[in-house]
Amino acid sequence: xxxxxxxxxxxxxxxxCLELLASGHEVTVIDNLSNASQxxxxxxxxxxxxxxxxxxxxxxxxxxxxxxxxxxPNATAVIHFAGLxxxxxxxxxxxxxxxxxxTGTLNLCQAMQRHGIKNIVFSSSATVYGDPASVPxxxxxPLGICTNPYARTKAMIEDIxxxxxxxxxxxxxxxxxYFNPVGAHESGEIGEDPNGIPxxxxxxxxxxxxxxxxxxxxxxxxxxxxxxxxxxxxxxxVDLAKGHLRALEKLEQQPGAIAYNLGTGQxxxxxxxxxxxxxxSGKTVKFVIAPRRKxxxxxxxxxxxxxxxxxxxKAERGIEAMCVDTWNWQSKxxxxxxx
Ligand code: NAD
Ligand code: WQD
Numbered sequence: 230x231x232x233x234x235x236x237x238x239x240x241x242x243x244x245x246c247l248e249l250l251a252s253g254h255e256v257t258v259i260d261n262l263s264n265a266s267q268x269x270x271x272x273x274x275x276x277x278x279x280x281x282x283x284x285x286x287x288x289x290x291x292x293x294x295x296x297x298x299x300x301x302p303n304a305t306a307v308i309h310f311a312g313l314x315x316x317x318x319x320x321x322x323x324x325x326x327x328x329x330x331x332t333g334t335l336n337l338c339q340a341m342q343r344h345g346i347k348n349i350v351f352s353s354s355a356t357v358y359g360d361p362a363s364v365p366x367x368x369x370x371p372l373g374i375c376t377n378p379y380a381r382t383k384a385m386i387e388d389i390x391x392x393x394x395x396x397x398x399x400x401x402x403x404x405x406x407y408f409n410p411v412g413a414h415e416s417g418e419i420g421e422d423p424n425g426i427p428x429x430x431x432x433x434x435x436x437x438x439x440x441x442x443x444x445x446x447x448x449x450x451x452x453x454x455x456x457x458x459x460x461x462x463x464x465x466x467v468d469l470a471k472g473h474l475r476a477l478e479k480l481e482q483q484p485g486a487i488a489y490n491l492g493t494g495q496x497x498x499x500x501x502x503x504x505x506x507x508x509x510s511g512k513t514v515k516f517v518i519a520p521r522r523k524x525x526x527x528x529x530x531x532x533x534x535x536x537x538x539x540x541x542x543k544a545e546r547g548i549e550a551m552c553v554d555t556w557n558w559q560s561k562x563x564x565x566x567x568x
Contacts, residue, residue, distance in 0.1 A: 309351045
């Protein structure tokens, strides 16, 4: 299958491109490199011994987006990763987030429609559930109140894609709701390379361990959780990447518009992650307890059984592998790709 991968140069995109190439798919990546470098994709080619096509283009530009589709006449599906994802920045620059994520998606879908490509896998997020009434979260939970513009772009794009299918049932839409992706490919050659100071827990811990940052602030230890710190469903990025291949296979059965949680089903606290990382790396992760972060919830983990039943997908890697692989990547590449 020839798959167009938007945002394929990014963290989850590179890991997914690797799995796609390894499974014999043809891959064209569209990325504007606003949050990535091409080095990750070069390494994907080296690791697989296969090549992909890279087109530097911005989805916000309708002409450039159309041109990509003209150059890919045999493509049959799109995996749509491209988007801005920093929660805090989205509150400071809402127009940037709405424009990039929504206009980009509209341009993409219009080009797909023109070229008769009506199969899409979209990177949604557990953030669309807001603060869930209970855990584990199933896909049938009501979509919650989003606390920031980033989260709202995900909820809005889900609506747009469901509407597309409602208007034209030949569109097939799979909404993958990721929980907390972490880890790196076991080679340590590709991994997460955040711009500036990381917002997310795992890259922050990794940068403390490697000496780039002084100490971690643990945002709150007074949550109603077993140790008082936040609980999340961390999922290894390689498991997540493999989930996209199962979703592509599902699209061939013309499933309509459907959402799947991609998580492990296991909650893990911030303190548990710190200790697992210390064990995996042999380093001490210095931390202080700080006030809660605005917008955070106490506990969030998936019920991933729909994905297991309908996609034949299940996360296989646990917290230990997530920490070992993150450390392998971070210690081999202390400055990431060096962008
Ligand atoms: P990332 O920033 O590493 O990858 C996104 C890629 O999209 C980047 O390479 C960036 O350059 C590109 N991009 C952004 N806007 C673009 C545009 N207008 N045109 C072309 N390319 C553009 O992020 P990631 O962690 O790999 O996330 C991939 C997707 O998954 C995003 O949509 C994100 O919102 C979603 N997601 C991520 C997480 C997470 O914690 N990492 C969780 C849930 C959902
Ligand atoms: C995890 C836990 C923090 C950093 C975010 C987005 C979500 C999705 C995944 C894209 C929380 C604590 C964190 C730190 C800490 N992304 N923490 N110190 O907030 O669950 O989800 O990323 O869709 O939309 O909101 O992930 O890694 O930021 O935080 O104590 O320096 O770690 O309070 O309990 P989160 P996270």
